[in-house]
Amino acid sequence: MKLVLLGAPGAGKGTQASRLAEHYGIPHISTGDIFRQNLKDETPLGLKAKVYMDSGLLVPDELTVELLMDRISAEDCENGYILDGFPRTLGQAHALDSSETVDACVDVDVPDELIIERMSGRRVCPACGEPFHVKFNPPVKEGLCDKCGTELITRADDTLETVEKRLSVYHEQTAPLIDHYLAQGKLLRVDGTQAVEEVTEAIVKALDEFEA
Numbered sequence: 001m002k003l004v005l006l007g008a009p010g011a012g013k014g015t016q017a018s019r020l021a022e023h024y025g026i027p028h029i030s031t032g033d034i035f036r037q038n039l040k041d042e043t044p045l046g047l048k049a050k051v052y053m054d055s056g057l058l059v060p061d062e063l064t065v066e067l068l069m070d071r072i073s074a075e076d077c078e079n080g081y082i083l084d085g086f087p088r089t090l091g092q093a094h095a096l097d098s099s100e101t102v103d104a105c106v107d108v109d110v111p112d113e114l115i116i117e118r119m120s121g122r123r124v125c126p127a128c129g130e131p132f133h134v135k136f137n138p139p140v141k142e143g144l145c146d147k148c149g150t151e152l153i154t155r156a157d158d159t160l161e162t163v164e165k166r167l168s169v170y171h172e173q174t175a176p177l178i179d180h181y182l183a184q185g186k187l188l189r190v191d192g193t194q195a196v197e198e199v200t201e202a203i204v205k206a207l208d209e210f211e212a
């Protein structure tokens, strides 16, 4: 299954993609995680991306599309993948359409006010990328990753000012993709305000019904 997860930053795409990847046994591909890894490794790509990421802007399509295409051509993507954070512009969606046929696009719908509350409580594991939230998805041991035990951190782009910028970028550049996938008859909408487990169940149910 080739799946696109759409939704505002902080809608829970990362958390859901990770759970769905486990459920379906296919890789979770996050362009944000790939950029962050490049940043950590101080690669030329990471250093270029940092300027955009730190100010809440999108990394230009020229850098993002090739990176994603390269990743999904890997052997572990043979049976499909879950895209989290790609495509984010119509240009990226058209680039994806030109070489891949995705099965469905799930829009995880969350109102802006809740997004702001959620993002301020977000924590992430700097070692394995696992996402958490102090209130909505806390780790078993406070401040430590459930998967690998590393101390959790707050992302640099989760500050209020950057969150607001990222939300406005989402509405301008990414929200039009809802219509793009609707026109292709592939859009499934899920209420992302529910508990983490309920959102996953709603996505799996929507996909089951869609494929039936």
Ligand code: AMP
Residues within 6 Å of the ligand: 009, 030, 031, 032, 033, 035, 052, 053, 054, 056, 057, 058, 059, 060, 064, 084, 085, 086, 087, 088, 089, 092, 157, 166
């Ligand atoms: P995320 O972890 O998906 O919220 O991504 C963090 C940041 O990485 C975004 O705010 C962008 O600056 C950049 N980024 C991630 N995915 C993309 C993409 N598909 N297109 C452009 N920029 C991206």
